[in-house]
Amino acid sequence: MPQFETSQEWLTQSSLLLQARPTTTRITSKYNVLSPTSAKITKKRSKRPLKTNPESTTTTTTTATPPEAPLAAFILKTYDPVSGACLKYKTDKAAEVGRLVGCLGRLGRSMAALPEMGEDQTPDHKDDVEDRPEQKNTPASAVVSTPPQTQGSGGKKKKKGRK
Amino acid sequence: MASIHMSNEEFFTRLAELFDSRRNKGHGTVFLTQKRLTYAFDDETDFPPSAEKVSDDPLWDLHPPHPVPVLIRATDGASKEKRRDRKKDDKVKLSTIVQPDALDSFYVRYAEICKTGMSALKKRDRSKRKKVAKKKKAGGVDDGNKA
Structure with missing residues (x-):
């Protein structure tokens, strides 16, 4: 089960699937969100010092003391039970949630058999759209692609401005 | 069949409640699932096509005649047995059907609710120094982020 490093990679592979x-x-x-007493967390905390300790004991005391293991995580999983393909992406950053749900929306569009409006149009996408009889034959790299992007970045800018 | 699912509006309010209850509990999980609606709940739409049509064209699902609704589910991931032991209310299961034309507006609100709901995720770090300070006094920095 591959887990991707970047959400973009996850998005492209998921849309292909x-x-x-x-x-x-x-x-x-x-x-x-794990409870602080969760076995997963206590295990991680007990493991970490063991890994780092043999190298140097002096530095690890400072680095390993804050055992704030990622308590919360947001995991996206694309799964096709027929072929067994499963694509995963995991993050613990709040800043990514908005963009990732936007990705879900774009993938939702292809679930609904609506024309893609993404910005990264691969030739495959275009072929797919043109094959469909009902849809407009405008190439999928349509002008509609810009609004979600600008919305996302706009929101971030606003936040920055406030601070 | 359609009565099982709630309206998009109700789904949003219930989903926000689900996130809130997770937050109040301190820990827990929220599962969100989306998939194409694959059974006919409406006689008017000929979807999914009959078995004959499928055998004629095995790849029928690659080019459906109409845009297809998307089914969105949310659950707290609690198994029923686990709940029974605790004698608490049942497993929370929410589901809604998003019509193709409402998809974009749905996801805008969906993203908002998810952003506010997933509050336990790491906030954006301004610098490494602040990261250390954050851990020491988490409350103060959080307030700063909100303001």
Whole structure:
């Protein structure tokens, strides 16, 4: 089960999977907050010092003391039960949530068999759109692609301005 | 069949409640799932196509005649047995159907609710120094972020 480093990579692979199997593929996003007493966290905390200690004991005392392991995580999983393909992306940053849900929206569009409005149009996308009889034959790199992007970045800018 | 699912509006309010209850509990999980609606809940739409049509064209789902609604689900991920032990209310299961034309507006609100709901994720770090300070006095810095 591949887990991607970047959300962009996850998005492109997921959209390809969705194009191949639009009816069976589902996207599950999991927002998980572990309780501080959770076994996962206590294990991680006990493991970490063991890994770092042999190298140098003096530095690890400063670095390993704040055991603020990522308590919360947002995990996106694209899964197609027919082919068994499963694509994962995991983050613990709040700043990414808005963009990731935007990604879910774009993938939702291809689930709904609506024309893509993404900015990264690969030739595959275009072929797919043109194959569909009902949809307009305008190339998928349509002008509509810009609004979500500007919205996202606009929001960030506003936040920066306030501070 | 359609009565099982709630309206988009109700889904949003219930989802916000779900996130809130997670926050009040201090820990927990929220699962969000989206998939294409694959059963016919409305006789008017011929979807999914009959078995004959499928055998004629095995790749029918790659070019459906109409845009297809998307099914969105949300759950707190609690197994029913676990809940029974605690004698608390049942597993929370929310679902809604988003019509293709409402998809964009739905996801705008969906993103907002997710952003406010997923409050336990790491806030953006301004610098490494602040990161250290944040851990020492988490409350003060959080207030600063909100203001």
